[in-house]
Amino acid sequence: MSHIDTLIPPQPAPPAIAQPITLSRVAGMVFLFLWFLLFGGMLLMMHSNWDWEKFAKYGPRYISGLEVTLGLVAASILGGAILSFPLAFARMSKNSILSGIAYVYVYLFRGTPLLAQVFLIYYGLGSFRPQLEAIGLWWFFKDAWNCAFFSFALNTAAYQAEILRGAIESVPRGQREAAASLGINTRISFWKIIMPQALIVALRPYGNEIILMVKASAIVAIVTVYDLMGETKYAFSRTFDYQTYLWAAIFYLVIVEILRNLWNVLEARLTRHLKR
Amino acid sequence: MNDLLSALGHAIDPFCGPVGVFTLFAGSGLLSCGDTGWGDEIASGVFVTASLAIVTLPVGLLLGFLVALGKRSEDAYARAAANIYTTIFRGLPELLTLFIVYYGLQILIQATLSALGFDERIEINAFFAGMIALSVVFSAYCSEVLLSAFQAIPRGQYEAGAALGIRPGKTMVLVVIPQLIRIALPGLGNLWMSLLKDTALVSVVGLNDILRETGVAAKSTKEAFLFYGIACLLFLILAIISSVFFSRIEVWARRSEAAR
Numbered sequence: 124m125s126h127i128d129t130l131i132p133p134q135p136a137p138p139a140i141a142q143p144i145t146l147s148r149v150a151g152m153v154f155l156f157l158w159f160l161l162f163g164g165m166l167l168m169m170h171s172n173w174d175w176e177k178f179a180k181y182g183p184r185y186i187s188g189l190e191v192t193l194g195l196v197a198a199s200i201l202g203g204a205i206l207s208f209p210l211a212f213a214r215m216s217k218n219s220i221l222s223g224i225a226y227v228y229v230y231l232f233r234g235t236p237l238l239a240q241v242f243l244i245y246y247g248l249g250s251f252r253p254q255l256e257a258i259g260l261w262w263f264f265k266d267a268w269n270c271a272f273f274s275f276a277l278n279t280a281a282y283q284a285e286i287l288r289g290a291i292e293s294v295p296r297g298q299r300e301a302a303a304s305l306g307i308n309t310r311i312s313f314w315k316i317i318m319p320q321a322l323i324v325a326l327r328p329y330g331n332e333i334i335l336m337v338k339a340s341a342i343v344a345i346v347t348v349y350d351l352m353g354e355t356k357y358a359f360s361r362t363f364d365y366q367t368y369l370w371a372a373i374f375y376l377v378i379v380e381i382l383r384n385l386w387n388v389l390e391a392r393l394t395r396h397l398k399r
Numbered sequence: 400m401n402d403l404l405s406a407l408g409h410a411i412d413p414f415c416g417p418v419g420v421f422t423l424f425a426g427s428g429l430l431s432c433g434d435t436g437w438g439d440e441i442a443s444g445v446f447v448t449a450s451l452a453i454v455t456l457p458v459g460l461l462l463g464f465l466v467a468l469g470k471r472s473e474d475a476y477a478r479a480a481a482n483i484y485t486t487i488f489r490g491l492p493e494l495l496t497l498f499i500v501y502y503g504l505q506i507l508i509q510a511t512l513s514a515l516g517f518d519e520r521i522e523i524n525a526f527f528a529g530m531i532a533l534s535v536v537f538s539a540y541c542s543e544v545l546l547s548a549f550q551a552i553p554r555g556q557y558e559a560g561a562a563l564g565i566r567p568g569k570t571m572v573l574v575v576i577p578q579l580i581r582i583a584l585p586g587l588g589n590l591w592m593s594l595l596k597d598t599a600l601v602s603v604v605g606l607n608d609i610l611r612e613t614g615v616a617a618k619s620t621k622e623a624f625l626f627y628g629i630a631c632l633l634f635l636i637l638a639i640i641s642s643v644f645f646s647r648i649e650v651w652a653r654r655s656e657a658a659r
Contacts, residue, residue: 147468147472147477148477150469151472151475152476155479157480231631234592234634234638235596235634235635235638236597236598236610239631243627243631246617247623247627247628250621250622250623250625251624337492338491338492339492342492342494342600345603352492359502365503365506368502371495375490375492379489
């Protein structure tokens with residue numbers, strides 16, 4: 124019988140293995156350095172060109188532009204959401220004429236640039252001024268904000284209808300059949316069983332759509348709406364100061380990052396019962 | 400030889416050639432080709448839009464591939480640099496990216512030139528600026544698509560390559576990329592569609608693309624609805640052509656799977 128009567132004394136930690144200098148490491152460092160240079164240069168430019176007078180003059184305009192952007196996006200997302208329900212149901216309908224019309228609508232709005240749609244509505248409907256005045260809608264279409272809202276809502280309705288349809292169709296058939304076999308009527312089974320599951324699937328695409336809309340809303344500056352981009356263009360045309368665009372970039376990046384993180388939190392919260 | 404080529408180009412021109420849509424249906428109206436109508440201007444706009452998108456694609460793909468490599472690198476520095484890139488260019492509106500590139504490049508070149516002693520006013524080419532801005536945006540999205548495609552390729556593929564004594568670079572080209580293309584194709588198809596639509600933005604900095612040509616026509620004829628409607632229709636036709644093209648590429652890329 125033998126037993127241990129001495130413990131091995133504590134040893135020093137083994138020496139760290141030298142990190143080999145690989146190509147990706149060098150490239151990563153070089154690019155990080157380039158980013159650093161770029162941001163440093165931008166900060167330097169902002170600092171050296173800083174002018175309190177400009178800040179006092181254009182700062183409030185940026186804030187009002189931000190409000191216009193957020194208001195426009197919120198309004199068009201809501202308008203699009205309302206429009207997207209009948210569209211999605213038409214698309215899923217067994218009636219081939221109805222689903223054909225919905226398909227053509229979705230294809231038209233997803234296949235053409237939003238800028239062209241805004242132009243078509245803002246400038247194009249101007250050709251029909253007498254007719255629009257006759258039916259009393261001219262007051263709506265003569266304003267650039269309204270036209271932008273109208274075209275954005277129509278556009279996002281097409282995208283949201285596809286999101287909704289995909290989500291509803293992703294719920295397994297068995298859920299509907301189980302509800303039917305329990306004697307739950309279709310309306311209740313749709314709202315209480317199908318929709319809650321579908322909306323969780325749709326959560327991520329909806330978030331992406333909102334972010335895309337925030338970014339796409341910058342184009343309304345071209346049709347003379349003073350949103351964040353419009354105010355930026357205004358400030359640039361007055362001052363010829365490049366940092367006006369950098370400020371807009373910071374605003375947009377912050378909005379998008381906030382939305383993205385908000386959506387991550389929302390998703391983690393709403394899908395916590397699905398985690399295993 | 401050049402005459403022959405241009406004659407051939409005219410013969411198969413889908414807009415203003417002998418069997419072109421504008422020649423056949425527009426008659427001598429607003430859309431006719433030549434000095435009286437806008438047909439030939441619009442046709443050149445279609446050409447500019449299509450060539451801008453086609454030129455942007457390879458640059459964007461290459462950049463996107465490099466960024467995707469950076470994102471899946473084991474090195475923290477490379478990952479950080481690539482993540483900054485995608486965060487910025489996926490977060491900025493495309494229009495703002497375009498302005499930043501357009502004016503930023505101008506300032507950069509101007510500053511470099513004046514440091515070297517030249518004092519000339521530089522006007523940057525709208526096509527070039529548009530190409531840079533669009534390929535930067537495209538590559539940021541492309542890197543995400545490629546990254547998720549990379550994750551779909553099992554480790555065993557790399558290990559098998561190493562076991563056969565193929566160098567890592569060759570494994571990438573011969574084993575991984577062919578599978579990567581197949582997995583990433585649907586995502587890349589969507590990106591191509593949005594690239595095609597984003598080219599419309601370059602009209603804002605003065606490139607004579609579809610939207611600008613139709614816009615000029617709309618302003619001088621006061622037929623805005625007609626001309627912007629045509630612009631939408633042309634973009635739609637480009638989208639339809641590319642979706643047909645992409646579905647054929649997908650069939651081609653999946654030809655090895657079909658046999659099983």
